[in-house]
Amino acid sequence: MNLPVYTLLVVLLQPLIIFFLFHCRKKIFFVPIEEGDPIPDPMKKSMLFFAFVISSFLGIAQTPDPVVDAIVKEATENSQLETLAHALLDGIGPRLVGTPQMQQAHDWALATYSGWGIAARNEKWGEWRGWERGISHIDMVRPRTKSLEGMQLAWSPGTGGKTITAEVIAIPDATDSIAFQKWLPSAKGKFIMTSMNQPTGRPDYNWEEFGTKESVEKMKTARTAQTEAWTDRIKKTGYTIKTLPGALEKAGAAGIVMSNWSKGFGVNKIFEAFTKKIPTVDISLEDYGLLYRLAESGSKPAISIRTDSKEMGMVPTFNTVAEIKGTEKPDEYVMLSAHFDSWDGGTGATDNGTGTLTMMEAMRILKKAYPHPKRTILVGHWGSEEQGLNGSRAFVEDHPEIVQHLQALFNQDNGTGRVINITGQGFLYAYEYIDRWLSKVPEAIRKPIETKFPGTPGGGGSDFASFVTAGAPAFSLSSLNWSYFNYTWHTNRDTYDKIVFDDVRNNAILTAILVYMASEDPVTTSREKSVLPINSKTGLPGTWPEQKKATRKGG
Numbered sequence: 001m002n003l004p005v006y007t008l009l010v011v012l013l014q015p016l017i018i019f020f021l022f023h024c025r026k027k028i029f030f031v032p033i034e035e036g037d038p039i040p041d042p043m044k045k046s047m048l049f050f051a052f053v054i055s056s057f058l059g060i061a062q063t064p065d066p067v068v069d070a071i072v073k074e075a076t077e078n079s080q081l082e083t084l085a086h087a088l089l090d091g092i093g094p095r096l097v098g099t100p101q102m103q104q105a106h107d108w109a110l111a112t113y114s115g116w117g118i119a120a121r122n123e124k125w126g127e128w129r130g131w132e133r134g135i136s137h138i139d140m141v142r143p144r145t146k147s148l149e150g151m152q153l154a155w156s157p158g159t160g161g162k163t164i165t166a167e168v169i170a171i172p173d174a175t176d177s178i179a180f181q182k183w184l185p186s187a188k189g190k191f192i193m194t195s196m197n198q199p200t201g202r203p204d205y206n207w208e209e210f211g212t213k214e215s216v217e218k219m220k221t222a223r224t225a226q227t228e229a230w231t232d233r234i235k236k237t238g239y240t241i242k243t244l245p246g247a248l249e250k251a252g253a254a255g256i257v258m259s260n261w262s263k264g265f266g267v268n269k270i271f272e273a274f275t276k277k278i279p280t281v282d283i284s285l286e287d288y289g290l291l292y293r294l295a296e297s298g299s300k301p302a303i304s305i306r307t308d309s310k311e312m313g314m315v316p317t318f319n320t321v322a323e324i325k326g327t328e329k330p331d332e333y334v335m336l337s338a339h340f341d342s343w344d345g346g347t348g349a350t351d352n353g354t355g356t357l358t359m360m361e362a363m364r365i366l367k368k369a370y371p372h373p374k375r376t377i378l379v380g381h382w383g384s385e386e387q388g389l390n391g392s393r394a395f396v397e398d399h400p401e402i403v404q405h406l407q408a409l410f411n412q413d414n415g416t417g418r419v420i421n422i423t424g425q426g427f428l429y430a431y432e433y434i435d436r437w438l439s440k441v442p443e444a445i446r447k448p449i450e451t452k453f454p455g456t457p458g459g460g461g462s463d464f465a466s467f468v469t470a471g472a473p474a475f476s477l478s479s480l481n482w483s484y485f486n487y488t489w490h491t492n493r494d495t496y497d498k499i500v501f502d503d504v505r506n507n508a509i510l511t512a513i514l515v516y517m518a519s520e521d522p523v524t525t526s527r528e529k530s531v532l533p534i535n536s537k538t539g540l541p542g543t544w545p546e547q548k549k550a551t552r553k554g555g
């Protein structure tokens, strides 16, 4: 039923109910009232209230938009978020580009959409080095036995089915690159530690809560000095942090041992290895510190490592795209967007599992609550965002007809939190349509959202930028932090348990309503760009960020 019909019902039904209650008041309220008597005031009030309740109950008086209501109802009463999260994050796991798990995720998405009656396809956009992570077992075997918390980095070579045991030493503080070259042969047969030994495993917020002002300052000053000295130590080798592992490998090292602390309790960032034959492992701050101190004190600690991994040659890479065809303007598009790939230290639960879940759930809800959209609704689950927005850049290159007729795109990619920021991405009139669409969002979800117009156009960071740089109205639904940068972003702790499902549910409702409103809008959105402020670095007028090419062959 549409809005005018509802309004008509309200106008007709409410007086009828009141009239009915007035005439049947004796029977309903069991109060003897003589004909002609004035109705007592409390009675009048309760009757009016009763009439109001009945009409509200019929869903009349406060239903400004039945589609919005249906979206909220479906998201709240029939949420599939937990089920989807379990299948994707627990069942399939991390989704590093080029891995079999990434492919499984694409296939799972197709099957899931098909189960909801939504057409979906995997679009090939390039190829990548195929690799599959196996086990990482790391133990200290001298001076005592202890299992260590650590794992191989992405694309690390394995140990060929063997367990390798060797002494672990730190790179030396050589006076210069010549001295380092002289030292290099002593790396042979050893595991080499290439990271600084952090002076504290407590995050700064913990120091600031409990430390005295003096001890906090002392710790920070010492740490800064130590960090500078370590940077210098690397520099003096004549290599960079990217080229040093290769040099150690060439010198016959048994493996690279590092620790990329993420400045929270027990959390490390896990990126890619730079070795070609020997394993590179990341060890937790606590265990790395233990090995480092033992090495420094002359205890000659030894560890054994077994890592399995499989090289699989070049493999095709995809985006998953699903579609609900438009009825009136099928050649105009409203898009939902979130990258599908992840780093693989955890399961990519908040980067970008939650963005993925938001978009999938919003699509499912839209198919139920708004099955015949005016414009075509598309969702893009992008591949290889982590290596440079490659999936979405490729899509923009491959589908100029969609980019040209894009009404709006909504991307979410900064964690599990409820959305609190939307900017106009530099589009001069974005305020007009975004504000209008937002007005239909339930107050509890809308109110915390700060908007900034016209804002600055995003040149990178996540997939909306691939569209913004091409001049198409694409927006980022930006989330509340929830300790994203220290605790989950690209870390070994980015797992299911960090998801705040209520916030993700809010985001699915928000996205579905924005998509519905953008699709229904009688007006095509303006793409007029605002005049950008003077660039403070160059002193020249600001320029729109450039569209960058997708890397189609990587790894």
Ligand SMILES: [Zn+2]
Residues within 6 Å of the ligand: 339, 351, 352, 385, 413, 414, 462
């Ligand atoms: Zn991300």
